[in-house]
Amino acid sequence: xxxxxxxxxxxxxxxxxxxxxxxxxxxxxxxxxxxxxxxxxxxxxxxxxxxxxxxxxxxxxxxxxxxxxxxxxxxxxxxxxxxxxxxxxxxxxxxxxxxxxxxxxxxxxxxxxxxxxxxxxxxxxxxxxxxxxxxxxxxxxxxxxxxxxxxxxxxxxxxxxxxxxxxxxxxxxxxxxxxxxxxxxxxxxxxxxxxxxxxxxxxxxxxxxxxxxxxxxxxxxxxxxxxxxxxxxxxxxxxxxxxxxxxxxxxxxxxxxxxxxxxxxxxxxxxxxxxxxxxxxxxxxxxxxxxxxxxxxxxxxxxxxxxxxxxxxxxxxxxxxxxxxxxxxxxxxxxxxxxxxxxxxxxxxxxxxxxxxxxxxxxxxxxxxxxxxxxxxxxxxxxxxxxxxxxxxxx
Amino acid sequence: xxxxxxxxxxxxxxxxxxxxxxxxxxxxxxxxxxxxxxxxxxxxxxxxxxxxxxxxxxxxxxxxxxxxxxxxxxxxxxxxxxxxxxxxxxxxxxxxxxxxxxxxxxxxxxxxxxxxxxxxxxxxxxxxxxxxxxxxxxxxxxxxxxxxxxx
Ligand SMILES: [Zn+2]
Numbered sequence: 001x002x003x004x005x006x007x008x009x010x011x012x013x014x015x016x017x018x019x020x021x022x023x024x025x026x027x028x029x030x031x032x033x034x035x036x037x038x039x040x041x042x043x044x045x046x047x048x049x050x051x052x053x054x055x056x057x058x059x060x061x062x063x064x065x066x067x068x069x070x071x072x073x074x075x076x077x078x079x080x081x082x083x084x085x086x087x088x089x090x091x092x093x094x095x096x097x098x099x100x101x102x103x104x105x106x107x108x109x110x111x112x113x114x115x116x117x118x119x120x121x122x123x124x125x126x127x128x129x130x131x132x133x134x135x136x137x138x139x140x141x142x143x144x145x146x147x148x149x150x151x152x153x154x155x156x157x158x159x160x161x162x163x164x165x166x167x168x169x170x171x172x173x174x175x176x177x178x179x180x181x182x183x184x185x186x187x188x189x190x191x192x193x194x195x196x197x198x199x200x201x202x203x204x205x206x207x208x209x210x211x212x213x214x215x216x217x218x219x220x221x222x223x224x225x226x227x228x229x230x231x232x233x234x235x236x237x238x239x240x241x242x243x244x245x246x247x248x249x250x251x252x253x254x255x256x257x258x259x260x261x262x263x264x265x266x267x268x269x270x271x272x273x274x275x276x277x278x279x280x281x282x283x284x285x286x287x288x289x290x291x292x293x294x295x296x297x298x299x300x301x302x303x304x305x306x307x308x309x310x311x312x313x314x315x316x317x318x319x320x321x322x323x324x325x326x327x328x329x330x331x332x333x334x335x336x337x338x339x340x341x342x343x344x345x346x347x348x349x350x351x352x353x354x355x356x357x358x359x360x361x362x363x364x365x366x367x368x369x370x371x372x373x374x375x376x377x378x379x380x381x382x383x384x385x386x387x388x389x390x391x392x393x394x395x
Numbered sequence: 396x397x398x399x400x401x402x403x404x405x406x407x408x409x410x411x412x413x414x415x416x417x418x419x420x421x422x423x424x425x426x427x428x429x430x431x432x433x434x435x436x437x438x439x440x441x442x443x444x445x446x447x448x449x450x451x452x453x454x455x456x457x458x459x460x461x462x463x464x465x466x467x468x469x470x471x472x473x474x475x476x477x478x479x480x481x482x483x484x485x486x487x488x489x490x491x492x493x494x495x496x497x498x499x500x501x502x503x504x505x506x507x508x509x510x511x512x513x514x515x516x517x518x519x520x521x522x523x524x525x526x527x528x529x530x531x532x533x534x535x536x537x538x539x540x541x542x543x544x545x546x
Contacts, residue, residue, distance in 0.1 A: 130409055133532075139411035139419070140445055141505045143537055146491050147479055154473035155493050162471070162518045205488075207475035257445035259493050260503050264471075 006279045009394045011100040012233040012240030015046025015226035016352040021189050021343035025120035027220035035064045035116035036072055038222035046226045047237030048110065053226075055080030055108030057099040059091025060346055064116050080108035084248075086384075087255075088149065088295055089115075089339075090268070090377025092347035094384035097246030099227040109228060115348040116222035137257035149295060150215055153379045154207045157298030160265045161209065164312045168209075170319035171297035172200050174333065175213040175340055177324035178294065182337030185363040189219060190341035214297040216339040223348040225355070241358040244371070244393065245280035246386040247272040255381030267302035267378035272385055277308075280387045281395075282371060284308035287387075289332045289357045289366045291350035291374035294339045299378030304331075307373065307385070326364035335364040347376040351386060358388045396543075397465040399429055399526040404507050404539060405489060407482025410531045419446045421460040426536040429526045431465040433499060434458050442500035463499045465524030466543065470495035470503055472516045488512045494522055494540055509541045 019029070019037045027034060043050045050073045056066035057080075066081035082098045084091035092115070099111035134142050141147065161167040179195035182188035195213060203212040233240035249272030252262040263270065277283055284307060292300045292307075301319060304310050309331060310318035324333040336342040336353035343349050354374035356362045362369075370390045377383035413420040425432030434443040436450035437457040449456050471493040478484045490508040495501055508516065509525055523543035528536050 132409060133412035134409040135412045135414045136419075137445055139414075143405070143408050143411050144491055144505055144507050144539075145405045145408060145475060145480070145483060145489055146505060148477075150477075151473060151475060151479065151491065154475075155471040155491070158473060159471035159493075159518070205474070205476040207473045207477065207491075209473070253451060258503065258505055259471075260444060264503075 007100050007104060007246060008244055008279055008281060009242045010230055011103045011227055011243045012230045013096070013225055013243065013355045013388065014228055014233045014236045014238070014240050015042040015048060016224070016355050017041025017043070017045050018187065018223040018345065018349065018352060019221045021187055021345070022220040023189060024218040024220055027118050027120060029118070031116045031118035031121050031222070032064050032068070034118060034220070034222035035069065035114055035224070038116065038224040039069070039073065039112055039114060042112065042224035042226045045237065048226060051076060052110045053112050054078060055099065055102050055111035057082040057084070057095040057111055057113045058115055059084035059086060059095045060089060060115070062115055063122070080111060086377065086382040087380045088377055089293060089347035090380040090383045092293070092351055092376035092384065093246055093374060093386040094248045094376070094382070095348070096225060096227060096243065096351055096386050097248065097384060100243045100246060103227060103229055109232070111227045112224050113227065113348070114222065114224040115346045117346060118220045119218055120220060140258040150206050150210050153296050153299060154210055155259065156264060156379050157209050157296065160298060160302055163265055166312065166315040167298060167301050169316050170301045171214055172197065173319050173321045173324055174294065174297045174300050175200055176321045178334045178338045178340035180321070180325060181335050181364045182341035185336050185342055188337040188342040189217060190337060209298065210296055213340070216295050217344040219343045219345065221343055221345055223345045223352055225348070225351055239359055240391065241355040241388040242391060242394065244282070244387040244389045245276045246384070247276045247279070248382055248384045250382040267299050267306050268380055268383040269303055269306040269375065269378070269385065272383070273307055276385055276387065282387070286371050287373045288369040289326070289335060289372045291334055291338065291354045291372065293347045293350055293376045293378055294334065295378065303375055303378045307375065326362070326366050332366045335362050335366065350374045350376065354386070354388050358390055397429065397431070397524040397526060399528055401528050403529055404509060404527060405483065405486065408480060410529070410535050418448065422446065423535065425460070425462065426526060426538055427534070430462045431524055431538060432460045432462050433502060435461045442502050444502040444504060463496065467494035467496040467504070467522055467540070469516065469518050469520045469522055471518065472508065474512070490516065492516070492522065492540055504538065506538055506540045509539055
């Protein structure tokens with residue numbers, strides 16, 4: 001494979017933005033308005049006119065389609081639209097990847113990756129009702145009381161802990177790190193709400209092995225990321241966060257129904273990682289700060305192992321609260337508070353935070369952070385990861 | 396190797412129906428006849444669950460439905476406490492098991508583990524099918540599991 005065929009450094013994130021993050025159902029704006037506001041915020045951050053956007057990328061069947069957005073924004077030329085097929089928020093980094101790919105291919109100049117959620121308007125993920133018959137793959141699980149996201153992934157974590165004998169203390173440390181970081185982040189829904197070991201240990205079971213604090217929030221809001229050519233980025237408002245690599249990741253029959261994925265004990269990142277680090281020209285040791293998608297903490301443990309940031313053997317020794325803190329930890333994790341404590345914007349907030357770390361703008365800034373990794377989706381059929389770096393990381 | 400019951404384990408949840416393309420109808424018909432039926436490839440012999448239109452191993456589309464021994468081993472499990480559906484609001488904890496069927500190409504099936512909802516659960520433990528016959532529109536049968544002597 002020729003070295004020319006990769007993204008490394010050719011494309012940069014030049015603007016990030018989000019709306020106020022609300023508890024689920026509490027946004028007074030409709031979802032479409034939230035997305036528009038996030039895009040305007042990202043454009044302002046970039047110092048770029050919204051009229052310059054000519055491409056849109058999203059994921060998880062986002063309801064706010066590009067023609068409608070382009071119409072509302074008065075975009076003169078809509079040159080590129082893309083929807084990433086995956087389950088859960090596994091497409092958050094892939095949306096950035098798809099935007100970057102469109103730019104490298106010359107399909108568009110300024111692409112926005114976005115995601116909006118308003119659950120008051122459209123209903124929640126974590127509870128389902130209904131009495132109509134269910135057919136297809138859901139019929140193999142739902143009549144047995146298996147229908148929520150937590151239930152979809154709990155058994156992977158049970159099996160992971162059984163096979164590897166690690167995870168319980170790591171899961172608690174991950175939850176505590178997220179809440180710790182939210183205390184410095186005024187955007188965080190859990191700003192002002194701390195989490196200690198006792199509170200975690202005494203929290204109720206959602207479904208064993210997940211306690212309440214192992215589970216992501218559900219929120220209303222929107223986030224947006226503006227991507228353009230790196231040479232164009234030099235004229236814009238802020239230092240760019242270069243996209244060093246971005247990769248989607250699905251394994252052999254990872255989308256098999258009724259829990260029949262060939263490799264069950266995985267966060268779904270195993271196929272991607274070799275391409276990811278090869279493309280970025282780095283190793284796991286070069287990562288300064290990590291944003292790892294927490295649908296559930298058990299998936300984060302697997303994700304960090306599969307990205308080479310710790311091992312099956314030492315996970316519980318490496319993944320401690322002290323190590324995961326931005327203030328002095330060796331492996332700073334989810335420095336905005338993440339999906340557990342900042343906001344569940346289907347993981348796009350984690351990509352935004354990785355960009356802020358590379359720019360030196362995080363509310364929990366890791367000193368001298370140059371390379372940030374942000375993944376999306378663990379345990380879903382198709383996950384994704386992006387790596388961002390400062391200009392100097394290109395060498 | 397199996398038994399049946401008419402006692403509903405989690406009443407009030409949405410009932411299963413065969414998909415409108417007919418793909419999984421033999422499974423649900425088999426359950427009502429108290430037989431565990433899954434797909435098997437006529438060309439390479441691989442068992443498949445959930446059903447697909449093609450054998451994922453050899454890509455043959457010559458696939459048959461076969462009745463297999465209704466036994467397996469617990470591959471993983473979870474114990475939901477939080478009610479995710481209004482029918483579960485007063486139900487309390489229950490157990491979902493993922494059962495591996497070594498005699499059928501190691502396919503896995505999801506069901507409930509019947510018995511004490513707070514029982515100790517051991518990965519690898521042998522389980523056997525309980526066909527749960529339910530009244531509905533139309534009537535249907537769920538494939539449930541319970542601890543069994545080694546099989
Ligand atoms: Zn075959």
